[in-house]
Amino acid sequence: MKIVPLLALTALLAGCATVAPEGPRFDRSLTAKAQSDRIKYVILHYTVSDLPRSINTLAYGTQVSAHYLLTDTEQPFFYTLVDEPRQSNHAGLSSWKIYNQLNSASIGIEIVNPGFKETAQGRVYAPFSQAQIDQLILLLKDIVKRHNIPMGNILGHNDIAPQRKQDPGPAFPWKQLADAGLIPWPEPSRVAARLPGLQEQLPDVFWFQRKLAEIGYAVPQNGELDQATRNVISVFQTKYRPSLFDGTPDAETAAMMDVLTTPVPLIPAAPASAPQPAADSPPPVPAESD
Structure with a gap:
């Protein structure tokens, strides 16, 4: 009489042993629009x-x-x-x-x-x-x-x-x-065009700090030519004018910063004119009315 409960218990334990734990279930049919690449x-x-x-x-x-x-x-x-x-x-x-x-x-x-x-x-x-x-x-x-x-x-x-x-x-x-088209560069002719005015009147230190911050650098915004500001100017010069990178805010450095932060103005395209007949072409023949 005790065999039946024993068989039932054995079957129950066997059933528990064969049930594997399930992992999380996924549906990958949707993709969020609000996302971007981690690498920037x-x-x-x-x-x-x-x-x-x-x-x-x-x-x-x-x-x-x-x-x-x-x-x-x-x-x-x-x-x-x-x-x-x-x-x-x-x-x-x-x-x-x-x-x-x-x-x-x-x-x-x-x-x-x-x-x-x-x-x-x-x-x-x-x-x-x-x-x-x-x-x-x-x-x-x-x-x-x-x-x-x-x-x-x-x-x-x-x-x-x-x-x-x-x-x-x-x-x-x-x-x-x-x-190679991988980084922006201050176009030489635009730099040359800005040089005379900047040589005549060099912007103040705060101008340099604002321009550097606009490019992307972490730089003080205090209007003082402190060592931290000189260090950032030197780094900029190291990239764009490696012949002299002493951290001095001079006219050439200012011209390069100005060009990098000022978009090239767009020149509107001239309106298309109607084609004119050639000078030696015969006059158009008027259409006959029905």
Whole structure:
């Protein structure tokens, strides 16, 4: 008589054992319109070391990393150290326009380059090889296309941290990136047209601070030529006029800032005129009435 309850209990336990816990259920047929790509910036760095030490720091270290490491070998190539959807620790304390802490919104590219050395003649910056720049431009074009990066959002580490960083330095050829259509550049003829007036009357420091902030830099807005303001002006000059980047607010720097922040005026197209008959063409024949 006790066999039946025992069989029932056994069946109940067996049933519980065979029911697997279910995971969350998803319906992926809907996509929200209010969304954007996480990646909005590309930040360029130099490693200030050779390739083995760069790999050791960026791949095996626990403090900093980058999405890509561009080698300085005879035929440069990229190590992919962090997948693009994931955050790498390359920007640190940083700011550009409305964004702070740019690690979460950017791709970091480290370029193997020794940086600079101090000499009796002053600081000397190491050049980047043309092969490196060629590879970099190819990658940047690919990233821009895939993530729809705006033209003004490829930056140097010094752009987003002007008080503490100087990479990729004045030897980095930003003009080549401009020629490749990757960054904006102050058009030389417009700069030349603005120079005479600015040489005659240089704007005050607050004007420079406003222009730098309009471009995207984090800069004081106090009207004083303090060290923090000089540092930001120097970073700007490093990119657009690397022949002289002492942080002095001069007329040429002002002209370049003004051109970068002033859109080119649109010239309205001339109205299309009705075609005129050729001078030697016969007069039109009047139509006969019915």
